[in-house]
Each structure stands twice: as structure tokens, then as C-alpha cells.
Amino acid sequence: MTDENITAIGRCYGCKRRFRFDPDTVTMFLVDPETNLPPGMSPLGSRREPTPEALARSVKLPVCPACVERAKRVLEAGTDPRPPEFPVWHRPSS
Numbered sequence: 001m002t003d004e005n006i007t008a009i010g011r012c013y014g015c016k017r018r019f020r021f022d023p024d025t026v027t028m029f030l031v032d033p034e035t036n037l038p039p040g041m042s043p044l045g046s047r048r049e050p051t052p053e054a055l056a057r058s059v060k061l062p063v064c065p066a067c068v069e070r071a072k073r074v075l076e077a078g079t080d081p082r083p084p085e086f087p088v089w090h091r092p093s094s
Contacts, residue, residue, distance in 0.1 A: 014067035027068050028060040 007020050013029045032039045032054045039058050040050035 008062075010062045012064035012067055013061040014063055014070075017064060019062075019064045021062055021064075023062075027063045027065075029063050030058050031061050032058045 008023050009018060009020050011018050013031060030038055034054070034057060035043070037043065039054040040048055042048060
């Protein structure tokens, strides 16, 4: 019998695609299953102190290598992606 890495199949937290991974080496992300957000993060994206209950029910979910690379590129850029710009509408003078 040969030694092989035990692989698992799971869903990526970021892109929701299914992928095969080694549970010992994959990037895991702590998520509160009740809110589907990391503990301590609000739905608006602001940070707050996580409650003990949220930490107790949180589970680690895998993140695929493609999402990890995308996150690294955003961090290397130094800023969040630029928000869309909308043209200004001016009221016609009467």
C-alpha cells in the first residue's frame, strides 16, 4: 500500500465551486454558519468583537487555491477594487 495524501472534496467558501483538497494543507476560513460570515464581521463589512456564542458555533471551511490567489492580488494592489463611477445628472434649468 502506498502512502497517499488523503484528499477530500468540498465547496470553496469564496466561489462556491467544488474542489479536491488535502485537509492538512488547504487554506481554511472560520465562518459562523448562522450568518455565513466570519465571526465578528457585520453584514455591512464592519468589524466588531465576536460573541462567545458565535465563536463556539463557528466552523472552518476550505478556500480553493484560485480564491487564495485572487485575495493575494487584491492585497498586493494595496487598495480595494475601485468602486464604479456614475455620471452626474444635472437638472435642466427651467
